[in-house]
Amino acid sequence: MINRERFEGIAAFVETAEAGSFTRAAARLGLTRSAVGKSIARLEARLAVRLFNRTTRSLSLTDEGARFRESCLRILAELDAAEDSLAARRAEPAGLVRIDLPVLFGRQWVVPLLLELSAQHPGLEFDVNFSNRVADLTAEGIDLGVRIGALDDAAGLIARRLGTQTTILCAARTYLDRHGRPGGIEDLAGHAFILERARGGSAPWRLTDTSGKARNVTVRGRLAFDRSDAIADAVLAGHGIGRLPGWLVATALRAGTIETVLPGFSSDEMPIHALWPAPRALPLKVRVVVDALVARFQPVAPWDDPGMHHGP
Incomplete structure (x- = not known):
């Protein structure tokens, strides 16, 4: 059975890593800042690692977070390619x-x-x-x-x-x-x-x-x-x-x-x-x-x- 929450956590993590901010990631995902933060916190708890270094002024990836981001991007690229393949068959x-x-x-x-x-x-x-x-x-x-x-x-x-x-x-x-x-x-x-x-x-x-x-x-x-x-x-x-x-x-x-x-x-x-x-x-x-x-x-x-x- 597919765990939808798992994919939501990955999407929130990748967008936050690229945007460098919970606020900007939330705007791009159409969610609240709180929802994005909680989604990433659940992801970190499930993985038992800290993905971001957080301070009151900045947000940066940890070493584990940087490696996880690269893996997520490869997976997302494969999903994009699969969707593009289907779209190409529709030719529209x-x-x-x-x-x-x-x-x-x-x-x-x-x-x-x-x-x-x-x-x-x-x-x-x-x-x-x-x-x-x-x-x-x-x-x-x-x-x-x-x-x-x-x-x-x-x-x-x-x-x-x-x-x-x-x-x-x-x-x-x-x-x-x-x-x-x-x-x-x-x-x-x-x-x-x-x-x-x-x-x-x-x-x-x-x-x-x-x-x-x-x-x-x-x-x-x-x-x-x-x-x-x-x-x-x-x-x-x-x-x-x-x-x-x-x-x-x-x-x-x-x-x-x-x-x-x-x-x-x-x-x-x-x-x-x-x-x-x-x-x-x-x-x-x-x-x-x-x-x-x-x-x-x-x-x-x-x-x-x-x-x-x-x-x-």
Whole structure:
């Protein structure tokens, strides 16, 4: 006969070990803090070991607790794999997928894909958060995140490379018709620039040519914004040269409304990844989203279409 309480104790233990707190584990399990604490206490009594070191300020695994956690994770991974195998036979993913996305990139390039998946798979549900902060996927109960930039804090996460963000110099065709098209870095002098306002002021623009040689260019302008979409608006309105992610201005480039300035130079390449918590097996409902992202962005990202217009 299956002892349901035994499995509840294991679930409470694993969630607490990953969250580092009874309170956060209770929120993720939909239980009270007291219920989680009692469940783990019963588990410790049954095993006759202490799994956590508890103080008024911290909670950490004992040596026995760390070893037991690894065993539990292996067992849970096998259960996940078994469930995924059954789900794969049904060939219909279902369930809630919690996703964290960068604000502008997520709205422009990921949400349309999620809407397609929602239409294809009626059993899927999406709860999407837009934020430019670095979310703690494990602690916040997020199934999948998309991140632009270095993964310096990705311990405990699995990452899948989706593509690369390349920042380009661009300006409206009307602006360039009036003020001329720079042929080299020296020709930038005298042009109007739309700046990205960072804490401490605007930094020089670092431009790299096709040979990999980089130069820092000091730029000044009357307009500075702390949002890329505001910079894009000013560029489209013809106020000067801006530095923007290629994916943000891809539509305007294709339409010929704006042009790449100094197309032989690029600036600030950053990787784009999909990430999810490890080490559990990836559930089918999440795998479907990851596979769709990879298929959409590789081998060539949609904003890097070779036919994209780069000016005359």
